[in-house]
Amino acid sequence: MDKRYGDKVVMITGAASGFGALAARKFADEGARLGLSDVNGDGLAEVAGGLRAEGVEVVSDVVDVSDEAQVAAHVGRIAETFGTVHVALNNAGIGHDVAPLQFLTTGDFDRMMNVNVKGVFLGMKYQIPLMQQHGQGAILNVASAAGLVGAGHLSLYAAAKHAVVGITRAAADENATRGIRVNAICPSFSATPMVEDMADQVGGRAGLSRAQAFAHIASRVPMARVSAPEEVVQAMLWICAPENSFMTGQAIAIDGGLTAV
Numbered sequence: 001m002d003k004r005y006g007d008k009v010v011m012i013t014g015a016a017s018g019f020g021a022l023a024a025r026k027f028a029d030e031g032a033r034l035g036l037s038d039v040n041g042d043g044l045a046e047v048a049g050g051l052r053a054e055g056v057e058v059v060s061d062v063v064d065v066s067d068e069a070q071v072a073a074h075v076g077r078i079a080e081t082f083g084t085v086h087v088a089l090n091n092a093g094i095g096h097d098v099a100p101l102q103f104l105t106t107g108d109f110d111r112m113m114n115v116n117v118k119g120v121f122l123g124m125k126y127q128i129p130l131m132q133q134h135g136q137g138a139i140l141n142v143a144s145a146a147g148l149v150g151a152g153h154l155s156l157y158a159a160a161k162h163a164v165v166g167i168t169r170a171a172a173d174e175n176a177t178r179g180i181r182v183n184a185i186c187p188s189f190s191a192t193p194m195v196e197d198m199a200d201q202v203g204g205r206a207g208l209s210r211a212q213a214f215a216h217i218a219s220r221v222p223m224a225r226v227s228a229p230e231e232v233v234q235a236m237l238w239i240c241a242p243e244n245s246f247m248t249g250q251a252i253a254i255d256g257g258l259t260a261v
């Protein structure tokens with residue numbers, strides 16, 4: 001049977017860990033060639049090396065998504081190697097200390113905007129011209145449920161992720177007649193290293209174990225659990241798929257019902 005992403009070139013940022021690493025594996029399983037990047041060189045080498053050892057074609061570069069020259073060079077290398085980018089998953093992102101706004105710093109603000117917003121902007125700035133040349137493409141920006149609703153104690157993260165939803169909608173509008181779909185995915189809590197760190201931080205303060213902290217987080221979710229990363233990555237594969245051809249400009253919540261109530 002033909003694979004859904006056979007011969008497609010899929011670029012994934014933040015590919016060393018969590019959603020990005022799992023997405024690299026799943027897109028590869030569906031036949032994709034990959035352009036992978038992360039600021040964590042060791043983690044990236046492990047993910048990319050494992051896939052190459054199985055015969056997957058991978059271009060990998062250590063890239064800070066907030067550095068324009070690095071992003072431009074990476075997209076250029078993918079284009080030189082594979083000809084274009086068909087699918088871009090702008091996934092790299094970071095959180096901040098879980099705390100009320102008044103305890104956060106301008107350093108926190110700058111980090112949130114640089115990585116979570118500028119990173120997505122720069123990714124699209126270099127992906128879109130390539131996709132326009134070929135008259136096709138699918139971009140999926142990883143926002144968050146905190147990009148759709150207020151998220152107490154995560155105010156700067158929420159501000160950054162709302163911005164990701166906004167830039168996604170604008171880019172979708174600009175490219176709607178050029179064969180390029182641009183969407184955002186808005187997961188709630190999923191058991192990736194980022195959220196494990198968060199659970200340890202909040203749980204540690206309250207004297208809770210990681211499992212207890214996860215249970216506390218899950219108590220706010222109608223499905224009463226956090227997601228497995230696989231459940232989010234499966235949605236990513238569907239949103240970007242060629243057969244999902246009429247969806248653009250959307251911010252899709254994968255959140256166990258969190259933003260529905």
Ligand code: NAI
Nearest residue numbers: 014016017018019039040064065092093144189190192194
């Ligand atoms: P993670 O921490 O496991 O993975 C994030 C990856 O991004 C790491 O490999 C990290 O090295 C990389 N990264 C960080 N800063 C970077 C930079 N400046 N340049 C390049 N790479 C950088 O976290 P996770 O959960 O997989 O996060 C992926 C995305 O999903 C993020 O945008 C996050 O905000 C978002 N998200 C995660 C949720 C969750 O529950 N895990 C919920 C909602 C959104």
